[in-house]
Amino acid sequence: YSDSYSSAGDPMWSYFTAVAGQDGEVDAEELQRCLTESGISGTYSPFSLETCRIMIAMLDRDYTGKMGFNEFKELWAALTAWKENFMTIDRDRSGTVEHHELSQSIAIMGYRLSPQTLNTIVRRYSKNGRIFFDDYVACCVKLRALTDFFRRRDHLQQGFVNFVYDDFLQGTMAI
Amino acid sequence: YSDSYSSAGDPMWSYFTAVAGQDGEVDAEELQRCLTESGISGTYSPFSLETCRIMIAMLDRDYTGKMGFNEFKELWAALTAWKENFMTIDRDRSGTVEHHELSQSIAIMGYRLSPQTLNTIVRRYSKNGRIFFDDYVACCVKLRALTDFFRRRDHLQQGFVNFVYDDFLQGTMAI
Ligand SMILES: [Ca+2]
Ligand SMILES: [Ca+2]
Ligand SMILES: [Ca+2]
Numbered sequence: 001y002s003d004s005y006s007s008a009g010d011p012m013w014s015y016f017t018a019v020a021g022q023d024g025e026v027d028a029e030e031l032q033r034c035l036t037e038s039g040i041s042g043t044y045s046p047f048s049l050e051t052c053r054i055m056i057a058m059l060d061r062d063y064t065g066k067m068g069f070n071e072f073k074e075l076w077a078a079l080t081a082w083k084e085n086f087m088t089i090d091r092d093r094s095g096t097v098e099h100h101e102l103s104q105s106i107a108i109m110g111y112r113l114s115p116q117t118l119n120t121i122v123r124r125y126s127k128n129g130r131i132f133f134d135d136y137v138a139c140c141v142k143l144r145a146l147t148d149f150f151r152r153r154d155h156l157q158q159g160f161v162n163f164v165y166d167d168f169l170q171g172t173m174a175i
Numbered sequence: 176y177s178d179s180y181s182s183a184g185d186p187m188w189s190y191f192t193a194v195a196g197q198d199g200e201v202d203a204e205e206l207q208r209c210l211t212e213s214g215i216s217g218t219y220s221p222f223s224l225e226t227c228r229i230m231i232a233m234l235d236r237d238y239t240g241k242m243g244f245n246e247f248k249e250l251w252a253a254l255t256a257w258k259e260n261f262m263t264i265d266r267d268r269s270g271t272v273e274h275h276e277l278s279q280s281i282a283i284m285g286y287r288l289s290p291q292t293l294n295t296i297v298r299r300y301s302k303n304g305r306i307f308f309d310d311y312v313a314c315c316v317k318l319r320a321l322t323d324f325f326r327r328r329d330h331l332q333q334g335f336v337n338f339v340y341d342d343f344l345q346g347t348m349a350i
Contacts, residue, residue: 053299166288
């Protein structure tokens, strides 16, 4: 209630209410529809539903699987930042990120990964060796979430963590 | 070459070649199209692309991101088994699996998970509390792959594993 009261003058409010529909919250399917229509991925394919779910999981602090207005605005800001980042990384302006472009970008973000792990990631998120914007976002969000999950348990910052099975699954199944 | 030679008399061979197209291998998009048309999920929505990717990653021993004929047959058999399993679990015949149905099924499969981890999983794979067939498959395949990954490192079967960061990421980003 307080949310809608304070949001009345916000220029994104009417857009949000149109996307959210009757229940006043945005779920993964609604987000997919609105991102596909926005054309942000730069292709004619539907924006990845999986990426929508991953993004909602990242922001969804009250665990409803849906986004209220503030979460939606936060996501919009994050997506704009990812898009700028994506265009910077795509040095040869092919519209997609390739293996060497991703390697550089991941290094610049401060992750230190082995060549094998980088290969695994490229294989998983690329189509014929090319990573499209929506898959790039899924990749970056997962990389950050899994790294955060690992770090929160690496109390001594040693680079290794002793996981109990249930905790391991809880962190990795959700992402 | 030997693959096509031995497959000539197989009734699935012509179906496979139709799905695979010119390159003679099935990628995630082709698999999605064929599963959507097959109607296996029992809904009018497209079969989840993410589930297709997860299934291919599971079977893809030569790491090409595509499936040859033998991998395709293996996947078809696995899917048929998942579908039977799904219909058994769906006790109230709602067409979807709900929280209590999933809990029972996961326990029967032999996984011991805490209530919090079960909640996390249901939240991640359900839409309005209902888990559809394609998301159910993604959930089961991931659960199995992550458990296998954990077990292979749990040499003493103690239920906990000391992970190095890079190895942790390699296993969890791929799935
Ligand atoms: Ca809604
Ligand atoms: Ca590029
Ligand atoms: Ca049911």
